[in-house]
Amino acid sequence: MNITFRWYGRGNDTVTLDQVKQIPGVKGIVWALHQKPVGEVWEKAEIQAEIDYIQSFGFHADVVESVNVHESIKLGNEDRMKYIENYKETIRNLGAAGVKVICYNFMPIFDWTRTEMFHPLEDGSTALFYEKAKVDNLDPQELINTVAAASDLTLPGWEPEKLARISELFEAYKHVDEEKLWENLGIFLKEILPVAEESGIKMAIHPDDPPWSIFGLPRIITGPESYEKLIAISDSPANGITMCTGSMGANKENDMVEIAKKYAYLAPFSHIRNVKIYENGDFVETSHYTQDGSINVQGVMEQLSKQNYTGYVRPDHGRHIWGEVCRPGYGLYDRALGIMYLLGLWDAHEASKAGSKQ
Incomplete structure (x- = not known):
């Protein structure tokens, strides 16, 4: 297991790499060129400048999250090949x-959705919150306003240039159902996976x-x-997933231990994190501690240990605690x-394995 920490870059994050360096066990920084407009080529010089800075603190920069996919690719527009070639x-x-791994997603318009960025919890902290009834009855523009007001920092998936076209995009997606979205994903993957293989990169799709x-958007x-x-689209070794316990696990039908x-x-x-799911479909993000939420984080870590998992792991969204002013989540x-909890679980499971062999 290779512990990493997501960081949004110099001048775009309240957390510094000096601070991350003081967290035991962190080997790498998960990064991206967050200021780049979606669809533009990431140039070698700007990539190297960011990697050099990360490595100067003793971290690797093996994982990028995310190289976002242009809406024209998801929609299957006539200009999609231009953006696919840029992606290649x-x-x-x-x-x-x-770089070894690129995390990406194929969600139409909104990469993630919450109705409250700083929902108060019983312990005095705040966290990201999803109110199902509000989303079911909300005008998308109201949601955009809520998110935009939450932070002056970039919020990936909520890029201003995309949100300025929100009405146009909703109209375009009226002609795209799940079957069509799968078709467009297949076209995208069949184009990029050979390039990823040649480049030594694994593509890791994030759950919705x-x-x-x-x-009414397809997921x-x-x-x-x-x-x-x-898997049926391609058996390429570059065709992988980002296993996110909090995103996929927000549906209680998805047993994250079995997954x-x-x-x-x-x-x-x-991505390992916890959420508490309510009977009405609401959910709130909690600490990583298993007992605080609805995800069996302990069981997930046990499965990773049993499989001698060597992939990259990061704690995902956290609460806002001890008065910290920061980017939502x-x-x-x-x-x-969260890192210390995940490392504790990992060490315990590894010790148990070693003991059983004696």
Whole structure:
């Protein structure tokens, strides 16, 4: 297991790499060129400058999250090949710089959805919250306003240039159902996977967040059956998943322990976090501690240990604790606590394995 920490870059994050360096066990930084417009080629010089900075603190920069997919590719527009060719060039440039994994998603318009960025919890902390009834009855523009007001920092998946076209995009997606979205994903993968293989990179698709349709938009990476369809598209070793316990696990029908047991081999990258799911379909993000939420984090880590998992793991969204002012879900303190919990579980399972062999 290779512990990493997501960081949004110089001048774009309240957390510094000096601080991350003080968290035991962190080997790498998960990064991206967040200021690049979606669809543009990531140039070699700008890639190398970011990697050099990360490596100067003693971290590797093996994982990029994310190289976002242009909406024209998801929609299957006539200009999609231009953006696919740009994506291929970015893959080549990242591979030449030593990157090993690219996390991406194929969610229409919204990469993630929450109705409240700083929902108060009983312990005095705050966290990201999803209110199902509100989303079911909300005008998308209201949601956009809520997210935009939450932070002055970039919020990936909510790029201003995309949100400025929101009405146009919703109109375009009226002609795209799940079957068509799968078709467009297949075209994208068959184009980029050979390039990823040649570049030594594994593509790791992230589940939809949350894993069900919102605002009538199609969602396709929503449960274990989605992984079977993904495998059917291509058996390329570059065709992988990002196993995110909080995103896929927000649907209580998705047993994350069973998913880890069956599909961890497909996941060069894993996001481990916890959510508490309510009977009405709401969910709130909690600490990583198993007992605080609805995800069996302990069981997931046990499965990874049993499989001698060597992929990259990062704590995912954390609460906002101890008065920290930070990007929603991405403060320092609770994610650091999450790392220590994951390492404790890992060490315990590894010790148990070693004991059983004596």
